[in-house]
Amino acid sequence: MQNKSTKALYLIPYGAWILLFVVAPIALVVYYSLFDIHGDFTFSNYKAFFSSVYLELTLSSFWYAFLITLFSLLISYPTAYFLTKTKHKQLWLLLIIIPSWINLLLKTYAFIGIFGQYGPINAFFAAIGIGSTQLLFTDFSFIFVSVYIFIPFMILPIFNAIDRLNPALIDASRDLGASPWTTFRRVILPLTMNGVKSGIQVTFIPALSLFMITRLIAGNKVITLGTAIEQQFLVTQNWGMGSTIAVFLILFMFIIMLFTGQKEKGGASVGKTK
Amino acid sequence: MTQQPIIRFDNVSKRYNDDTTVLSNISFEMERGKFYTLLGPSGCGKTTILRLIAGFIEPSSGEIQFNGKKINEVPPNERQVNTVFQDYALFPHLNVFENVAFGLRIKKIKQAEVKRRVEEALRFVNLQGYENREISEMSGGQRQRVAIARAIVNDPEIILLDEPLSALDLKLRTEMQYELRELQQRLGKTFIFVTHDQEEALAMSDEIFVMNAGEIVQSGTPIDIYDEPINRFVADFIGESNIVDGVMIRDHLVRFAGKEFECVDAGLDTNEKIEVVIRPEDLEITSPERGKLIVTVDTQLFRGVHYELSTYDRDGNEWLVHSTRKAQVGDEIGLDFDPEAIHVMRLNESEEDFDRRLESYEVPDHAE
Numbered sequence A: 001m002q003n004k005s006t007k008a009l010y011l012i013p014y015g016a017w018i019l020l021f022v023v024a025p026i027a028l029v030v031y032y033s034l035f036d037i038h039g040d041f042t043f044s045n046y047k048a049f050f051s052s053v054y055l056e057l058t059l060s061s062f063w064y065a066f067l068i069t070l071f072s073l074l075i076s077y078p079t080a081y082f083l084t085k086t087k088h089k090q091l092w093l094l095l096i097i098i099p100s101w102i103n104l105l106l107k108t109y110a111f112i113g114i115f116g117q118y119g120p121i122n123a124f125f126a127a128i129g130i131g132s133t134q135l136l137f138t139d140f141s142f143i144f145v146s147v148y149i150f151i152p153f154m155i156l157p158i159f160n161a162i163d164r165l166n167p168a169l170i171d172a173s174r175d176l177g178a179s180p181w182t183t184f185r186r187v188i189l190p191l192t193m194n195g196v197k198s199g200i201q202v203t204f205i206p207a208l209s210l211f212m213i214t215r216l217i218a219g220n221k222v223i224t225l226g227t228a229i230e231q232q233f234l235v236t237q238n239w240g241m242g243s244t245i246a247v248f249l250i251l252f253m254f255i256i257m258l259f260t261g262q263k264e265k266g267g268a269s270v271g272k273t274k
Numbered sequence B: 001m002t003q004q005p006i007i008r009f010d011n012v013s014k015r016y017n018d019d020t021t022v023l024s025n026i027s028f029e030m031e032r033g034k035f036y037t038l039l040g041p042s043g044c045g046k047t048t049i050l051r052l053i054a055g056f057i058e059p060s061s062g063e064i065q066f067n068g069k070k071i072n073e074v075p076p077n078e079r080q081v082n083t084v085f086q087d088y089a090l091f092p093h094l095n096v097f098e099n100v101a102f103g104l105r106i107k108k109i110k111q112a113e114v115k116r117r118v119e120e121a122l123r124f125v126n127l128q129g130y131e132n133r134e135i136s137e138m139s140g141g142q143r144q145r146v147a148i149a150r151a152i153v154n155d156p157e158i159i160l161l162d163e164p165l166s167a168l169d170l171k172l173r174t175e176m177q178y179e180l181r182e183l184q185q186r187l188g189k190t191f192i193f194v195t196h197d198q199e200e201a202l203a204m205s206d207e208i209f210v211m212n213a214g215e216i217v218q219s220g221t222p223i224d225i226y227d228e229p230i231n232r233f234v235a236d237f238i239g240e241s242n243i244v245d246g247v248m249i250r251d252h253l254v255r256f257a258g259k260e261f262e263c264v265d266a267g268l269d270t271n272e273k274i275e276v277v278i279r280p281e282d283l284e285i286t287s288p289e290r291g292k293l294i295v296t297v298d299t300q301l302f303r304g305v306h307y308e309l310s311t312y313d314r315d316g317n318e319w320l321v322h323s324t325r326k327a328q329v330g331d332e333i334g335l336d337f338d339p340e341a342i343h344v345m346r347l348n349e350s351e352e353d354f355d356r357r358l359e360s361y362e363v364p365d366h367a368e
């Protein structure tokens, strides 16, 4: 009896937190999405979302998020793989993770300096005769900086998955006639898929709603769901539309969570048979 | 006789980090179609030898040959060798069928044949009907058998088995020993088997390599090794034995436990200090008057097939006796044995010298 009531006691802070910072905001967002700019109840925001402007915006958001995730993955997987093979792997991992602790805004400003008209890269381009190039406010710089920001988050789960892989399984695969590449395809990749999925989750979802990097690095060139929300709230003052976009964003995130969710099979005990 | 050995180790050493020597200058040959066992205590380098043959590691020095060709640097997937791993190393993301089929799929064998061969292999290890089970749903012993099936299904030239029966209960273990031996003879493949268990080694092998601390101490048929252990380590490791210090008086006469005994060993120095081995089952209980040794029974254990008696002579040497006859604890009894039961071991004799000495006087009683 007492046990039960103490348990309930422990749950109070948790419940309060969820209620205040998860349920209430979502409810508020949904509530605001049902009012137009004049404060009248309406579904017109939802209708507006399905207009070509917002669909295009959504598509472009997904496209950028996809590119950012793809490049992060292409860089992170091999990096994580080689990290697990190094001698002081935890140290190397730490070195890669440390930049992610530095404030995002600071790093973004640093890139403005690096990519800027008078930054070191342009100075280098000028020196080898290419001449100064517009780097800031391009798709390239936007994706480059985003990938840079997300790489540590992608590496971490993949590193853990590869590190937990029983090396005897790789021996077994080679022993049974598989080349290194086939071994990767048939054994290593499937058994580290959960790490890849987690990595995709923690990259793709935040990438969908990026807005600060978008603003600072891409200027007005790239418009994503994140910048659109910011615009609606702060510039147009159309809270209804802003909330509607947010509702869809939450919905998309939820769907992605479902797709990249972990299946139990081989889950926790990746590769360890005993 | 002059058949090309399938595996040849020529002065092979394996070191890790340049200082820990795991194998030191090992040389041996293995003939095609025989059942070999590596026997030795934990950490002596058995798995290391298998990993060298499979190609997971390269020797630090020396040469490994397969059918007369150097294979030091050939990657494992290009070797005609399959391994049953000590920790099974089954693929957790594949079910039993796909685990066993893994090697066949790599070779792009047609589905119908894959199915036939996998089912045959599973039948061999008594796992028919388990095709669709996940590995996590199998018991330790069942996993071990899946690992055996996964290796044999590929029909390799050599099968390496790293303690493949260690997780099985006695009955299944004995059954699998028979079946593995039978399979090996039917397929005519070379099996290299690793075990801690001397009885298993004696029962299954054509030839045993007894290892200790990274070296092969003695190699030979089970009978040779059991009957003529080269030193105390082998005698102790292979079966239970009574080992006492003694002195060689002259050829065919040895002194131990305060008496002189007739024996079959010869070719040693006069008055050379030696060790004598007598197996517990070679000691026979008689009356004190007729016994060559007179001992007092200290303890007696019933071991199923026989009684195991621990007895002490007047000099305080312990004599282990296996007998179907019961004795009374505290009684004085006599122990009788034949001259052939006495095995004389020189101290620190090399295997070559040992073999040469045996050949010089050995009566061909158990020669093939």
Ligand SMILES: Nc1ncnc2c1ncn2[C@@H]1O[C@H](COP(=O)(O)OP(=O)(O)OP(=O)(O)O)[C@@H](O)[C@H]1O
Pocket: B016, B020, B022, B040, B041, B042, B043, B044, B045, B046, B047, B048, B049, B086, B196
């Ligand atoms: N990668 C490695 N680095 C350093 N030392 C190693 C390595 N692998 C094995 N060893 C050492 O080599 C020695 C022999 O190991 P091996 O696995 O061959 O023993 P084993 O005879 O198979 O023992 P067991 O019966 O316990 O399986 C051990 O002392 C082990 O600690």
Ligand SMILES: [Mg+2]
Pocket: B046, B047, B048, B086, B162
């Ligand atoms: Mg081992």
